Amino acid sequence: MVPLLGRSLILLSLLVAILGAMLAFAAAARRSAGGALWTRRAAYAFAAIMALANGLMVYALLARDFSVGYVAQVGSRAVPAWVAVVSLWSSLEGSILFWGLVLGAYVAAATWNLRKAPADQVSYATGVWLATGAFFAFLLAGPAQPFATVSPVLEDGPGPNPLLQNHLLMIAHPPFLYLGYVGMTIPFGLASAALLTGRLGADFLRPLRLWLMLPWTFLTVAIVLGGWWAYEVLGWGGYWAWDPVENASFLPWLTATAALHSGLLMERKGILKGWTVTLIQASFLLTILGTFMTRSGVFNSVHSFTQSAIGPTLLVFLAVALIWSVVLLATGIDRLGSSREIGAAASRESMFLMNNLLFVLFTFTVLIGTVFPLVVEAVRGVQMSVGRPYFDRMAVPIGVSLLLLLGVGPALPWGRATSEEVRRALLPPAASGLVAGALGLALGVENGWTLLTVAFGGYALHVTLKQLWVPARLRVGSGLGAAAAELLLGSRRRTAGYLVHLGAILIIVSIAVSSTEGRSTEVELAAGESATLGAYTLTFVGAEEVQEPHRVSTIARVAVRHGGRDLGVVEPRMNQYEMQRQPIGTPAVRTGLTEDLYLSVMNVDPAGQRVGLLALVNPMVGWIWVATGIMGLGGVLALVPVRRPQRRPAASPVAAAVPEGMR
């Protein structure tokens, strides 16, 4: 019953998406008001059907209805309810279904948000969104069918991949990633509409920026949540390995970040329109490439547990989307018309250009390193991968340059700056940079690149805090409340931007410090034996086995002392899941303000009371999560709609006094 109902919903969504997309393009071409209305209705209908289909699947997962193909594949009577619900995105078919839900929600929200925008442009955009929707509905109808009928019906299923039920972060990471990935469809549609109509005016720039900012914020958080999950679950002690599946999420983030910056220039100066649109198209294409890489089984990883038939289909879709973008850009880019050339070298505009060049360079480096093994395997049939040193060697200089730019760009004025202005803008923060560098040296930072990062971090921090403070300073006279109100309301977008910068500085510095200044050891201990790591003394107390409904855990108890202080007992564990041969460890992470102590069980013998431990001291890792929170807050602040009266020219004293800011 459920499989049949599910399949009917999928087919209905496919039908609505195809008809809606055709209707949308026809309505846009004829500028038909009635057509635009029905296009919107199709968009809402698509969203509603996808929501129903997802609801049905969640119901089937909770009811343990093993007549449904997907439930038979990932369901289990042994798992708790929350695991049953998150199983929705634990394997291929379910995650494509979830993709449909997110896409539907985005399309409905964007349609509602843009109901008053120029009808022909919105209709074109809706056409692109629904065409994308039709593709994913097609995947669900054929190659990745979640509602297949299973006969005979099984009594129980294997449960989702144990790695995915091992930590609560797995509830959060995939939805955020999908909200980021799928959300790129919206700006892609809007940019396509701009190219199709040849218009990219002020009325369209705001929604374009909004609908790029939203998925960008989700993607930022998702990437770090993925790293956090890897850190807390995989047990090798790090959070980022330049793994193809990680790169897949990072690539569209790079181009989207570049587009957000060039978009600012586009809004203020009317330049770089074609370039920004290109970056937006590229971001969408990279999300599809990323989906192909993680979901088709060309790279095997946590993300692809079944070899699937969707690889070629996704590749065809990628090719179609690529051709669509190239043709649109080739024919439409000149019509957008950019007004002026970039000004002087020492201006904020040229720093935006530098920023964009660096982000694009970063994208190419990561893209080449990720795709190269695929090409070699396809051409020569040889398996290989590109090692981490390549990525580190390329990413470190680019990252450090971007950090420096974070400090230089916002400090420089728009337009042409005199050398006196440049000196005044850049010298005081340089002093902060020197102080930060000296502090790093005093704290024992040895790596040259890390020291440089710390110094540039101090420099950029000075500039960012100053820029954050400028609008508040002008209102401090009228009380702190007024200053805070100006920051959060009056200069909201400006504050949001610099909050994101603040998080970015913190993240870059934390990554540099944590990846170069840590220490680690591998030891085998019998009960009662100790090992030392830096100032820590680790004593293996003993191990015991604990039965849980869906797994058997062996818990190793390790007493930790730091200097003379007793820090208590930590319990890294090794879990053996039903239906899975390979045991999976859960490391014990003791997160502190300055450093984490990370203990991972390599092997443990509860009978013989022996344990093999991987122990690491990772400095500043906790700050990566904090910094991401700050970036996310900045993103949210930029998105919150604030109603305020039409701005009169220079009505606010701040507006007049902050000419260089992004208000």
Added chain:
Amino acid sequence: MSDEQIPAARGRRRAIVLAAAVAAGAAILLVTAGGIGENLVYYWDATELHASGDRAIGATIRLGGMVAADSVTYSGSGSTLEFDVTDGERSVHVRSTGVPPQMFREGIGVVVEGTMTRAGTFEGHRLMISHDNEYRTPAEGEEIDIRERMRSVRGLDAS
């Protein structure tokens, strides 16, 4: 601003910009290509490792195969481990430092990352059990595809 410039100057400037872009692109490509070439990780089984001869010495290799029966010995203080990795035809002697993973035993599929020495011993610095994507134990004597096994460690234990 461009309106004030005479067309020839504008053309020259455009040419300079174009040349700079091409030069930068070429430089990036060179650095990238060099960087990739030096940092390749090869996925080989024992036969391929022997066939590659001197190329294997110093290169980063992921050697995949099964731990040969009766070949595991612990030496030193117990932290050094020696065993043979076989693909059914040829085998390679491996010396591995560090704590072995829980599942490590004779007859299991492993992937060892490390490099070949002139002495003919494979020095491993990372030892991974190759995951089986199926949630089940392979039947006695069942053929196991080493290629697929090697592919399976890619991404999971990356560090």
